[in-house]
Amino acid sequence: MNSYNYLESQFNISKNVIEHCKKCESELTDIFKKIDDTAEVNQLKVLNAMQKSGLAERHFSQTTGYGYDDVGREVIESIYAKVFNADDALVRPQLISGTHALTVALFGNLRHGDEILSPVSQPYDTLLGVIGIRKTKGSLMEHGIGYKQVNFLCDGSIDYDGIKNAISNKTKLVTIQRSKGYSFRRSLDVAEIGEIIRFVKNIRSDIICMVDNCYGEFVDELEPSDVGADLTVGSLIKNPGGGLAPVGGYIVGKKEYVENAAYRLTAPGLGKEVGPMLGVTSQFTQGLFYSPYVVAASLKGAVFSAKVFSELGYEVLPTAFDKRSDIVQAIKLGSPERVISFCRGIQAAAAVDSFVVPSPWDMPGYDCQVIMAAGAFVQGSSIELSADAPIKEPYVVYFQGGLNWAHAKAGVCFALDSLVKSNNIVL
Numbered sequence: 001m002n003s004y005n006y007l008e009s010q011f012n013i014s015k016n017v018i019e020h021c022k023k024c025e026s027e028l029t030d031i032f033k034k035i036d037d038t039a040e041v042n043q044l045k046v047l048n049a050m051q052k053s054g055l056a057e058r059h060f061s062q063t064t065g066y067g068y069d070d071v072g073r074e075v076i077e078s079i080y081a082k083v084f085n086a087d088d089a090l091v092r093p094q095l096i097s098g099t100h101a102l103t104v105a106l107f108g109n110l111r112h113g114d115e116i117l118s119p120v121s122q123p124y125d126t127l128l129g130v131i132g133i134r135k136t137k138g139s140l141m142e143h144g145i146g147y148k149q150v151n152f153l154c155d156g157s158i159d160y161d162g163i164k165n166a167i168s169n170k171t172k173l174v175t176i177q178r179s180k181g182y183s184f185r186r187s188l189d190v191a192e193i194g195e196i197i198r199f200v201k202n203i204r205s206d207i208i209c210m211v212d213n214c215y216g217e218f219v220d221e222l223e224p225s226d227v228g229a230d231l232t233v234g235s236l237i238k239n240p241g242g243g244l245a246p247v248g249g250y251i252v253g254k255k256e257y258v259e260n261a262a263y264r265l266t267a268p269g270l271g272k273e274v275g276p277m278l279g280v281t282s283q284f285t286q287g288l289f290y291s292p293y294v295v296a297a298s299l300k301g302a303v304f305s306a307k308v309f310s311e312l313g314y315e316v317l318p319t320a321f322d323k324r325s326d327i328v329q330a331i332k333l334g335s336p337e338r339v340i341s342f343c344r345g346i347q348a349a350a351a352v353d354s355f356v357v358p359s360p361w362d363m364p365g366y367d368c369q370v371i372m373a374a375g376a377f378v379q380g381s382s383i384e385l386s387a388d389a390p391i392k393e394p395y396v397v398y399f400q401g402g403l404n405w406a407h408a409k410a411g412v413c414f415a416l417d418s419l420v421k422s423n424n425i426v427l
């Protein structure tokens, strides 16, 4: 009995879906090997950081209240600093999400009259409200902080002349988003992020270069902090939490900037010295330990879905064989029915809430309806098998996650089967 037989006999996946998926998988051996090679190196990097930081069983005891002298917190922050090759780190359950971690990094380091610049087009949706691009109470703009943006050139490359012109003596921070997030654009390679940082630092070396690293951790052997980022920020319910972190975010980078963020997260004068871990230290560390191979499983799922749907004539970004910089796979399905059917297939493949049938709804902050497939152990965790799609042209579904390869693969088979059984795709 192999997994395809099981999918067919026990989950009723159609025979022609099985045949198509099996054939696609057989062509991915080389690329899967490359993904595993990267995971191996990153696994050793994490192991090394844990050993060098002296991680011990006593670090897993729980603190409450102020969290003074929380040794577990100190060790997880030391581990993150080493993994990311940074001076310092803030890794806390009090950072609720990626958006919150980015908000804390921005507000902690910006003052009235400063300006920020995004040299890679418009940032991730939730950041529009944080910055004030979308009018929002409490935004950076409301606090007197300006925003400029330089778009990608028509061919998708970076507009270096535009960046040069946009930098003024007020520019305090440049924010670079690594992942495509939920836009149909390519993700930035770590090397390319390094180039942008070098270019900016050549103009003015005191500009803070911050990278939104959400969905990017451990996809490459290098992280933005290895190529000069002053601040690198992400979410623990994505890649580095390894599916085990129940909440959390991280901010790593130069000591001064991480401290500034800590003064914003807690209070001026208190900074990193307070903040109880509430018993999550073992989940944070074990999740980080699992993360390189969880990311590898997600990447294989993304590659597999790219192959399965491109073979059927759908435009995918990136393609199965492109170099990747994040775990998100965009698939242009071209109709609302197909997008909905895909998401229902992903939901049906979940371990949690598999019986739920997702439908599009009016989510706060979006200009159209959105559908989300998310049967997750941790609410909203998108390192777990999940898919999201705005119900608007050109009807792209964004697929990511999978805590292991068997599940990521099953998810793709379920999604295609859902499309075939609803007569949205004919095989």
Ligand SMILES: *Cc1c(COP(=O)(O)O)cnc(C)c1O
Pocket: 097, 098, 099, 100, 124, 126, 177, 178, 179, 180, 181, 182, 212, 214, 215, 235
């Ligand atoms: C997920 C994500 C964020 C933050 O989202 P949260 O849901 O708040 O964790 C920010 N930027 C990018 C590119 C993302 O993918």
